[in-house]
Amino acid sequence: MEDCLFCKIINGEIPCEKVYEDEEILAFKDINPAAPIHVLVIPKKHITSLATMKQGEEEIIAKIYKTINNISEKQGFKEKGYRVIVNCGEDGCQEVKHLHFHLLAGKKLGEKIVE
Numbered sequence: 001m002e003d004c005l006f007c008k009i010i011n012g013e014i015p016c017e018k019v020y021e022d023e024e025i026l027a028f029k030d031i032n033p034a035a036p037i038h039v040l041v042i043p044k045k046h047i048t049s050l051a052t053m054k055q056g057e058e059e060i061i062a063k064i065y066k067t068i069n070n071i072s073e074k075q076g077f078k079e080k081g082y083r084v085i086v087n088c089g090e091d092g093c094q095e096v097k098h099l100h101f102h103l104l105a106g107k108k109l110g111e112k113i114v115e
Helices: 005-010 058-074
Strands: 018-021 025-029 037-043 083-085 101-105
Touching: 005 025, 005 037, 018 058, 025 058, 037 058, 058 101
Parallel strands: none
Antiparallel strands: 018 025, 025 037, 037 101, 083 101
């Protein structure tokens, strides 16, 4: 997708601070962190959102969750805990129309995620 911010990051057109990368997934630090640790984990294949996934694309979701668990272990916050958020569509406040998972950690997160 030509205008997709995350596709531009994947293609190297926009720099990012990488946390993890393989042939299917990229994880990088959020430039506007909502917690001391805020990593975005995205599929390299452009998928607009969970709501628009096609048959066969669910495998990447399982791999992303495994990657999130591995990141939490390597960065040392697996035992203390973390939160994973996926915003979907307009009412879910999805700002970038490329499926992405927010990995938040590094402090005790509030019980409520909405006001």
